[in-house]
Amino acid sequence: MARWEKVQNDGRIGIVPDIKVGMLTPGELAAITEVARRFGERIHLTAGQRLIILGVPPERVEEAKNALQAAGFGVGTSGAVVRNVRACPGKEYCKNGLQPTLDLGRQLHERFTGWELQRPVKIGISGCPNSCSEARTRDIGIYGVPSGYKVFIGGKGGMKPMDGRPLKIVKADRAPELVDVVQKVLDFYTANAGKRERIGDLVARIGFEPFQEAVKGRVVMVPAIAAEAKAVGEA
Numbered sequence: 001m002a003r004w005e006k007v008q009n010d011g012r013i014g015i016v017p018d019i020k021v022g023m024l025t026p027g028e029l030a031a032i033t034e035v036a037r038r039f040g041e042r043i044h045l046t047a048g049q050r051l052i053i054l055g056v057p058p059e060r061v062e063e064a065k066n067a068l069q070a071a072g073f074g075v076g077t078s079g080a081v082v083r084n085v086r087a088c089p090g091k092e093y094c095k096n097g098l099q100p101t102l103d104l105g106r107q108l109h110e111r112f113t114g115w116e117l118q119r120p121v122k123i124g125i126s127g128c129p130n131s132c133s134e135a136r137t138r139d140i141g142i143y144g145v146p147s148g149y150k151v152f153i154g155g156k157g158g159m160k161p162m163d164g165r166p167l168k169i170v171k172a173d174r175a176p177e178l179v180d181v182v183q184k185v186l187d188f189y190t191a192n193a194g195k196r197e198r199i200g201d202l203v204a205r206i207g208f209e210p211f212q213e214a215v216k217g218r219v220v221m222v223p224a225i226a227a228e229a230k231a232v233g234e235a
């Protein structure tokens with residue numbers, strides 16, 4: 001479940017405001033800074049483009065959350081949910097950008113962030129193959145190419161990193177279809193994965209082809225895969 005708080009090792013709380021595509025206006029940053037100044041100790045910039053207000057005493061958490069909400073921020077993400085969508089500045093700001101990222105990233109964030117799943121799903125979108133948002137190590141990664149957007153699935157970092165595999169190219173003039181592609185990948189994953197499987201683990205177990213068929217709209221749930229997933233989850 002999407003939530004605001006992360007319990008620190010000293011029992012104090014880190015509070016995570018919702019930030020879309022790693023972008024803030026100066027006013028928004030000032031508002032977060034003010035909440036941190038009143039209730040916390042430091043602000044941590046995470047590798048996933050989140051800010052965490054660290055050092056909030058447990059008895060002041062509600063007050064701090066209310067202050068963030070009053071400043072227009074929603075609940076950030078942690079746990080087994082679709083996490084905040086990570087984005088590079090894309091063609092809007094970067095001289096290397098081949099495709100824009102920010103509007104699409106916001107659309108993906110608003111549609112999917114906070115969805116409860118078997119395991120965390122991390123999504124990243126970059127404006128070119130330099131992939132500054134690390135498309136190849138996201139569960140669902142996207143980067144711009146001259147003709148449009150290339151979609152990868154199954155990447156992850158952590159102790160057993162995996163490289164994402166290319167799933168599809170969506171033409172630039174059909175960019176809104178990316179939302180539908182992500183929806184189909186998540187639907188297939190939700191219906192078929194075990195409790196412990198990230199998307200890359202599911203690809204490793206069943207192969208890549210079922211995801212390709214899912215994205216074509218041909219399959220959502222494969223009973224044999226889902227039954228086996230139950231065993232994976234309970235193992």
Ligand code: SF4
Nearest residue numbers: 088094097127128132
């Ligand atoms: S991925 Fe490309 S467009 Fe995005 S910041 Fe890096 S170089 Fe620029």
